[in-house]
Amino acid sequence: MEDTVALFVEDARAVPIEDAAKRLALKFSGNRHEHPQPCPHCGGTDTFAFNTAKNKWNCRAGGIGGNDAIGMAAHCNGLDLHAKQGLLEACSIVLDREIPDEGERESEEQRAARRRRLEQRRLQNEADAAARARHQESYREKERNRARGVYGGLAALGMASLGHGRAYLERRCAGYPDATWLRVGADVPYWHGQDERGNPVALFSGPAMVAPFIGPDLLLIGCHITWIDLERAPKYRPLLYGLTKQGAAARLAHWAFGDSPPIPEHLSAGLYEHLPSKKMRGSKKGGLIPIAGQSEACRWVGGEGIENAVAFGVWENWRDDTFYFAAGDLGNLAGPADPASRFAHPTLKRPDAKGVIRPVMIAGSKPKPDQATDDVMWVAGHVDELVLLADGDSERVMTASAMARARARHARRGRSIPIAWPRPGYDFAAMAAEAAKRAA
Incomplete structure (x- = not known):
């Protein structure tokens, strides 16, 4: 070159x-x-x-x-x-x-x-990258402190006087763990957007289940928040909307919790947007969400999503020899892929920017070489059985590749890593809810 x-x-x-x-x-x-x-x-x-x-x-x-x-x-x-x-x-x-x-x-x-x-440009890029890294570390530490503040003052889900967390998991997963990792709050603020002075705005405050992200030292590095609305089946989470920049430029009013949903035309025009009912604070990098049991156990069970891990634990009757956990997302579970392992989806195609129909490219099953230890969630070295829970209602090829990559990434001599799949089109939480409904 x-x-x-x-x-x-x-x-x-x-x-x-x-x-x-x-x-x-x-x-x-x-x-x-x-x-x-x-x-x-x-x-x-x-x-x-x-x-x-x-x-x-x-x-x-x-x-x-x-x-x-x-x-x-x-x-x-x-x-x-x-x-x-x-x-x-x-x-x-x-x-x-x-x-x-x-x-x-x-x-x-x-x-x-x-x-x-060229040399000056390279040196400037290195200096800019170092400055960004310092800024990002400062940002992460502030977020970790906020996460500790959110999680620290809440009561354990199983012992809290507020029953929203137990009811939420009962309805979604047909049960809940008798453990203190998961916590619940009555009025957890949902921050979204800024006011005229640039200060963050609480869109609403309501009941929420809060789970910690922990690192290998078992210290909290972040938290995962799930807001709850027991009147909204089947997910039992509130429906939230936010005003976009385009909506603000059009002088539309901010959406407030309890208002009617924005009209479809405003949503399709990008004037309002759907907001997630789950958020993460602090850092998830290299961490995982503990749900039940102790990390000293030699058998670990978990996958993407708290509800899936809870449903599987309920089905297993919360085995005493098992630590149940959840990853923040599929990337946190599997880690990045080797770029050379990417492959074309066998059936899915999409037009590119020029309108040419091309196969959708999928991240492969081979982990990226020379990864940092915190590029993926941690698994203790003493674990000899790691049961990974797949999600059956996500795109099958992409999920299968990620699960195979997770197995390869977490493989160790003497460690068994089975992958448990729910029925096609379901996750384990949906299966548990359906079974509980039939039994009622």
Whole structure:
């Protein structure tokens, strides 16, 4: 690769994800840092997201993500970064500049000056990356402290006078654990957006189940919050909406909890948006959610989603020899994939940015080489049986690949790692709820 092209690539590496998202015409959601939306490449409803505070992006459908704008542009446009033309096309999109023409000659003086510029650019990129890392660590520590504040003052779910948490898990999972990991609060604030002075706004405050994220030292690094509405079957979670930037520009009123849902035309126009009824505070990186039992157990059972792990524990009658847990998401369970292991979905196809129908690319079953230990949830070294719970109502090929990658990532000599699958189209919580309804 010639120096001019190398400088072109280094310029692209310096572009923040926020700037690249604007050039890619991605959707910005209100005043939040996290911007979920359909993946331009894989489709879905909220499968893709970028975070302007953490300078990261992620596609759950494709099982891929990263912390640079080039990778995001390549994924959104179906470009192969392993090919030189794909890399340069992605850089061109990020920079909004033409790919350099290497046909021109340059003098020795020009070459020396260009190499100096390239070295300066590299040094600046390294300094900017270090500054972003310091900022992100400060942001994470503030979030961890907020998570500790949310979790610390709540009562254990099984002993709390407020019965919402027990009722929620009874209805979703046909039971709940007799353990103190899960907690419940009567008035947990749901923060969304900012007021005119830039202060965070509590959209509402209501009952919620709160679970900790813990690291290998068993210390809390974050928390997972599930707001509860026992009047809204079958998920029993509140229906929430937020005003977007476009809605604010149109001078629409902020949606308040208890209001009627926005009209469909406003939702389709992006003036209001659906908000998740689950949130994470603090950090989940390298952590997991404990549900029942003790981590000293040699048998661990868990997967994506608290409800799935609870339903499986209820079905097993909460075995004394088992530690039950949940991962924050599928990526936290399986870790990143080796880019070389990506493969085309056997049936799913999507149009790319140019309208060409292409197969949806799936993250492969081979873990990314040389991963950091906290790129995936931790599993204690003494565990000799790790039962991984799959989700049967997610896309089957992508989920199967991720579960195989999780098995490979957590494999150790002498460790058995079976994968338990629910019925197609179900998760274990849905199966438990259906069985409980039939038995009633």
